[in-house]
Amino acid sequence: MGGSENGATDNQNKPTETSLSPDSIINLDQGDPTLFEPYWKKMGDKCTLVIGGCDLMSYFSDSSNICWFLQPQLGDAIKGLHRVVGNAVTDGRHIVVGTGSTQLLMAALYALSSPSASHPVSLVAAAPYYSGYKDQAEFLRSGLYKWEGDAHTFDKDGPYIEVVTSPNNPDGTIREAVVNLGEGKLVYDLAYYWPQYTPITHPLDHDIMLFTFSKCTGHAGSRIGWALVKDKEVARKMTEYMQISSIGVSKESQLRAAKILGVLSEGCQHFRTADSENFFEYSHRIMRERRESLQNVVKNSKIFSLPKFPQDYCNFTGKYTDSNPAFAWLHSKEGIDWESLLREHKIIGRSGERFGADPKYVRISMFSPPEAFNLFLERLSAIIDNTNGNVVGGEESSIIK
Amino acid sequence: MGGSENGATDNQNKPTETSLSPDSIINLDQGDPTLFEPYWKKMGDKCTLVIGGCDLMSYFSDSSNICWFLQPQLGDAIKGLHRVVGNAVTDGRHIVVGTGSTQLLMAALYALSSPSASHPVSLVAAAPYYSGYKDQAEFLRSGLYKWEGDAHTFDKDGPYIEVVTSPNNPDGTIREAVVNLGEGKLVYDLAYYWPQYTPITHPLDHDIMLFTFSKCTGHAGSRIGWALVKDKEVARKMTEYMQISSIGVSKESQLRAAKILGVLSEGCQHFRTADSENFFEYSHRIMRERRESLQNVVKNSKIFSLPKFPQDYCNFTGKYTDSNPAFAWLHSKEGIDWESLLREHKIIGRSGERFGADPKYVRISMFSPPEAFNLFLERLSAIIDNTNGNVVGGEESSIIK
Known part of the structure; x- marks a missing residue:
């Protein structure tokens, strides 16, 4: 969620090959966070999970909990x-676990809509918005909710749901709700509100906050997300969604996430005294190095730019x-056909149009394996040299159309 | 699926307590197959799974496969x-993995419906049908498909989907499609087509066949199901459903299922020579013992009966x-109020009405822990003694209403 998605077409589903050549296609369409693997490798047996053949057989985890399939x-x-991180208030909150935060957004839509309403509730998000929300809202043609696109231009009367993604996917900005009308309900997608991506300025305290293991630690394959939910009835209905659509969430993944998050927390509590980096120091360093490398390449361009973010405490x-956003939101002067330009250089990005934005933007994942990222920088340098050469006294060549 | 569901109300979500007293409520509403645990315990380390902290981090499992998140x-x-079992043809089939077969039914509905159709496709199943199908078809008020109930009475023109559950949940019968009109598509829910529940008469060879780890081995908590799919485009659309709704399926659970199914297969290949039981021999024995114990109790009743099944090769x-069906489908003479009768004896079953059948039926899970099952038999004996005493020359007491 908030960027954990994959492309919908066959081609975009192919990750970058593991051994790269100058002819390799580099897929930077998806946010597959495998770049944090070396850290977890270094942790050795500390994070190893052992599950016996007779463990975890029941559907139930804790029948006294509203979310009865959540492992305590x-x-x-x-x-x-x-x-430990200080990014969200958990006291008095109900936790609902999901198959990734993707399933939890679906659950939130179900919980916040009303089967007895005469019209579907409107769903909006401020553009540029995560491309997956539209797909999720529309693919089953539900009568409960209806995708209405950009929150900035939304002005219908009646109930609505606004998804606030902060930091935002695709552009990394810190966000608040924009509609602010009486009958609105808010879902905060906080997939990237972790220290490696953004300064943690205060603990957030919203009605529904979604997080995902994928983007916190990089364990995308586990498909674990969680919602912190203030209202008991909303938590109950979200749980009901999980029950009807998949009867709960993998217990193996839950146990593994518990173990790894526990090791992560413990590492953070000692980080000011220990010699070794804790996970967030490590991942922050990796993300910062990538951002700086990319900025160093882009600053040479006459037509490309990246968003700028102020430092914060x-x-x-x-x-x-x-x-250090998880995605680079590359902007170009008018007229660049990003799709064909990148394809020509065997790079797959995701056009701004998919995010309800202008095609002069493209989203590039900052999560690729190191070799792919370096090859991307090389190719982008070549593109920039080429386009700079083509921008002569305001004249632009055929590549810029 | 086909019985892997849980009740929708809070009360029905509480499994039977682990230490039982004469006052304990026995929940036989759900099909939580923990009774196979002792077998897997006996297998010791053979089925133990060890996962390192840096394993399985990517969203992808095999990008060359249509179902790109299926672990090979x-x-x-x-x-x-x-x-090994001979219950289904797999040659040339696409495998789509799901978060239980529950998610795969949702995926099949998505794959078999048409977003461009002017009307939703009808969904039917022959009564008595698994109560979850209706919930799954209706809860999101999808415009793609519409629950039309009992296949026996379905006579609308146009496209339809029939779910064929065989052996059937709730009543254990072997089934074929009943509508058989031109524009029909079939989904076979084969959750219980395993040797412990029914004789395996031949390998089934249908377009879409759903299976679940839960009911095959008893590992319900892992939430692993699979579909064997003939048509490539259907497999692609089912995969797309998983992608949009949850971006794939837990890799930890997939690896564990692979390990346990592998050990199971290996055990079966040697079963004619080894001294020890293979899993299907063990689970068949347990299920047979339960069926026989229940039959011994019910045969004393003047008003209750169980379905009879012929032996088969x-x-x-x-x-x-x-x-040896996973559920007992208890029938009574007209007028028994099952719900209050069972509640009076602190037993929770599921009324026939939930399955599109008569309230003179009730479904009782045969999967409960041994203590709960034995206590159920005791209480049922008492009920039978009581109701027999009340049936005097055709007169029935107030309990029979």
Whole structure:
């Protein structure tokens, strides 16, 4: 969620090959966060999970909990991590676990809509918005909710749901709700509100907040997300969605997430004294290095640019830090056909149009394996040299159309 | 699926307590197959799964496969098991993995419906049908498909989808499609087509066949199901459903299922020579013992009865075997109020009405822990003694209303 999606076409589903040649296609369409693997490798047996053949057989985890399929260890680990990081209030909140935060957004739409309403509830998000929301809202042609696109231009009367993605996918901005009308309900997609991506300025305290293991630690394959939910009835209906659509969430993944989040929290509590980096220091460094490398390449361009973010004080690190978005939101002067330009150089990005924005934007994943990222920088340098050469006294060549 | 569901109300979500007293409520509403745990415990380390902290981080499992999030080991284990058991043709089939077969039914509805159609496709199943199908078809008020109830009475023109559950949940019967009109598409829910529940008479060879790890081995908590799909485009659309609704399926659960199904297959290949039981021999024995105990109790009743199934030749065991349904489908003479009768004796079953059938039927799970099952038999004996006493010369007391 908020960027954990994959492309919908066959071609975009192919990740970058593992051994690269100058002819290789580099897929930067998806946000597959495998770049954090080396950290977890270094942790050795600390994060190893052992599951016996007779473990975890029941549908139930804790029948006293509204979310009866939530493993208590995972609930504890989630609360512990938020406490250590300081990014969200968990006291008195219900935790609903999902098959990724993707399933939880579907659950939130179900929980916040009304089967007895005469019209579907409107769903909006401020453009540029995560491309997956539209797909999720529309693919089953539900009569409960209806995608209405950009929140900036939404002016219908009646109930609506606004998804607030902060930091935003695709552009990394910190966001608040924009519609602010009486009958609105808000879902905060906080997939990237972790210290490696953005300064943690305060613990957020909204009615429904979605997080995902994928973007917190990089464990996308586990498909674990969680919602912190203030209202009991909303938590109950979200749980009901999970029950009807998949009867709960993998217990193996839940146990593994509990273990890894626990190790992560513990590492963070000692980070000011220990010699070794904790996970967020490590991942922040990796993301910062990538952002700086990309900025160094793009600054040479006469027509391309990246968003700029002010430094802010991060309560978690106790320092002023930069934002290191998970995606680069590349802007070009009018007239660049990003799609064909990138394809010509065997790079797959995602056009701004998919995000309800202008095609002069393209989203590039910053999560690719190191070799792919370096090859991308090389190719982008070549593109920039080429386009700079073509921009002569305001005249632009055929590549710019 | 086909019975892997849980009740929708809070009360029905509470499983039977682990330590039982005469006052304990026995929940036989759900089909939580924990009764097979002792077998897997006995297998010791053979089925133990060890996952390192840096394993399985990517969204992708095999980008060359239509179902790009299917772990190849699981695909191989599924094919191997069907080969050994002989219950389904896998050659040339696409495998789509799901978060339980529940999610796969949702995926099949999406794949078999048409977003460009002017009307939703009708969904039917022959009564008594699994109560979850209606919930799944209706809860999002999709414009793609519409629940039309009992297939026996369906006579609309146009496209339809019939779910064929065989052996059937709730009543254990072997089934074929009943509508048989031109524009029909069939989804076979084969959750219980395994040797412990029914004789395996031949390998089934239908367009879409759904299976679930939950009911095959008892590992319900893993939430793993699979579809064997003939048509490439249907497999692609089912995969798309998974992508949009949850971006794939837990890799930890997939690896564990691969391991356990592999051990199961291997055990079966040696079962005629080894001293120890293979899993299907074990689980068949447990289910048979339960069926026989229940039959022994019910045969004393003047008003209750159970369905009868003929023996059939099971290709897997090489013997004529009985059916041992996962649920008892208890029938009573007219006028019994099952709900209040069972509640009075602190037993939770599921009324026939939920299955599109008469309230003179009730479904009772045969999967409960041994103590709960024995206590159920005791209480049922008491009910039978009581109701027998009340049936005097055709007169029936107030309990029979």
